[in-house]
Amino acid sequence: MIFEGFEAYRRAGFSPRVAIIGAGPAGTTIARKLAQANIPVVVFEAGKDDYDEVSQGFYAGKVIGDPYFDLDVTRLRYQGGSSNHWAGWCRALDAVDFEPKPWVPDTGWPIRRDAIEPYLEETREILDLVPFKPDRPLSEDIRWVQLIKSPAVRFLEKYGAELAASPNIALVRDTYVSDLQGNGTQITGAHVWSNNAPHGVFHAPFFVVATGGLENSRLLLWSNQRANGGVVPQSEALGRYWMEHPHYQAGNAIIPKPEAFETDDVQEAFFSPSWAAMERAKILNFGIRLIEQPYHGVKGLISSLACSAPGTAEWAANEIDNNLRCAAQLHVAWEMAPVATNRIELSRTERDRAGVPRIELHWQKSEQERRTVLESMRLFGNTLARTDLGRVRLADWLRNNEAYPEDAELGGNHHMGGTRMGTDPAKSVVDADCKVHGMANLFVGGSSVFPTSGQANPTTTLVALACRLSEHLKALVA
Template identity: 55%
Template sequence: MIFDDAAQYRSSGFAPQVAIVGAGPAGITVARRLAKARIPCALLDAGGRVYSQESQDVYRGTTIGDPYFDLDATRLRYLGGTSGHWTGWTRFLDPHDFEKRDWIPNSGWPIGREAIEPHFASAREILGLPRFLDDLPISDDISRIHLIRSDPVRFGAKYAGELADSALIAVVLNTYATDLAAENGRVTAANINSNRRPAGRIDAPRFVVATGGIENSRLLLWSNETSSHPVVPEAAALGRYWMEHPEFEGGDIYVEDTGAYRAEVDGWAYFAPTPAAMRLNRLMNFHAVIMPRRYTGGKRLLAELACTAPAAAQWLAAKAGKNLSCGARVGLAWEQAPLPENRVTLSSDQRDYAGIPRVELHWKKGELERRTLLEGLKLFGATLATKDIGRIRIDEWIRNGGDYPTNQEMAGHHHMGGTRMSTDPTTGVVDGDCKVHGMENLYVAGSSIFTTSGYANPTATIVAFADRLGAHLAETRA
């Protein structure tokens, strides 16, 4: 069932066992899993069926720190959520991403990847993904990896018919859960605004917050300020440890034989460090990508290379006239260390139409991010040289420690952390089952639960975790 507002929903008499706030990939996945278990749920979405600037305005906010995208442009507020931005790239987090790494502060999940692996098949089905190919070792340090570029799923479009036909899922559009109310360790209701007017509350025995990697923190922070009892009783970590995937082009790459490393049909190829290499070099996880781009004027390129990398220029000259793919670019995307100072906070003076404080995002890349960029490119380049596959010329701004460019992508539009998973409520918000510490009936879904981020585009992992949460709620029904 799909209702256009809260009034239509109330007139139906629908009685949910679970109320899910947010109808993006995580919220829709949880709802579909509950429906399979015959558990009725309400699925609230603050937007409508399609994009509108009026709805999108609620996402305006301020970033303090490094340059970042406009906050109302980096996510979407309508049915299906930010899946409307997804370009199809994805991969599950690696097993070692879940492990404690002593050179990365605050790393280590309370669960291993084996906890979500039973849900990989469901995630692949939901997203229309083939099986991922095994990593292909190139050296002891670097492996060729399979990062899928699939046809991106727009959750609002793909599942609208199923949601409309379901007797167990009530989608309530244009209904903004402004805050949650709690009493004695339980959420009692979601206070709502529907069609831009106060519309009372929605009750349910259990609640799931699935509004996205920024809005999850915003909703819970504001709920803690407005509820007579705390919604997150132990809130030291709430909004903190926020992460992105920094993403920049890093240099020119010259490759003789793309057959040496299993390139994709379009010539793109992805590589990642082995766990041993990360441990030895004390680097965070990253992926390097070769992006073929043919240049003219090979002699000019050779001369430029000779000025900055004579050994590479000598190799290139020796290969001249052979099957040389010169002029490609190499890019790097990497994980960010989870630090408490990177956080989502509430504005003290800016509010949306409903009177809810807008977001202030505090985000800055540190020395470990800079080291992973430079040393990661060096490590990748060393493998290419040792295996006589190619040579890399790292861009000057990286070699000399210059400012990050602002005319590149900057980051992946991947919002992670803020309600991170931890056994310790002083460093996390949810436990290993995605339940908020100190609460009996409140859960969080989406990438805000990520403890660390790896390098993988997060959609597949988000969906696997959401499917797992839906299964857990079905197994522990009241």
């Protein structure tokens, strides 16, 4: 059932067991699975069924630190959430991403990869993915990995009709949960803003916050402030340890035999490090995206190598006579260290139309990230050279230790952390079951629970975690 506003929903007399705040990939997945188990759920979607500039304006905020996207651009506020501008790249976090890295403080999950394994097949069906191929080593340091580009499932388009037809789902659009009420042990209600006006307090036995990797922290920070600590009673880590995947072109490569790598249908290949390489170099996980260029790009690259790397230029010139076929751009995306000072705060001066403070996002890349991108290129370049598969040239900004380019991709629009999962409430917000520490009926869905980010795009993992949370809720609520 779909309701265009809270008043219409209230008149219907629907009685849910679980209230889900947010109709993006996590919220929609949880709602569908609970409904299939005959558990009635209400889903509050702050936006409507299409983009609206007024609604989108609620997401405006401020970034303090490194250059980043405008906050009202990097996510979407209507049904389906940011799946509506998702590019579709999919890969689950590696098993090593769940493990602590002794050389990086505060890394590791309280669960291991095998905790999400039972849900990956279902996740593949949800995201319309073909089966993943196993990784293949190029050397002891670098492995070929597969990222799959799904048809970029829009959750509104794929699942909207199912939600509308389900007797166990009430989807309430244009309805913004502005804050939660709590007494330090459970959520007792939620203030609702709908159709541009306050609509009082809503009650339900269980609540799931699934508003996105920035908004989850914002909602809980504001709720906790309003409730004098009654929503997140142990809040030291709330909003902290926020992460992105920085994205930059870090170099080029000359590839004599591009058929040596398996590329996708747009001639791209992906590579990541082995655990041994990360441990030896004391770096974070990374992904290299090799984008093939046509032959005419090779000569220009050889010319640019003539001064900076004459040996490589000579090798490349000789290879031209051996049917050298392509050059490639090398883009790197990498894991950020979880640092408490990278955080989401509430503005002291700016509020949205419902009176909720806007976000101030503090984020800064550290020397650990700089070393990771530099070492990623060195490891990849050494692998290509040792196997005679190609040669790598570093981008000038990286080779000369210059500032990160401000006209680059900057990041992946991957918002992780802020309500991280863990066993220590001083450094985490939710436990291994995504339940807020100390609260009996409050859960969090989405990538904000990631304690560490790995290098893979987060959607596959966050949907698998949503399936896992759904199973936990089914046992708890039934």
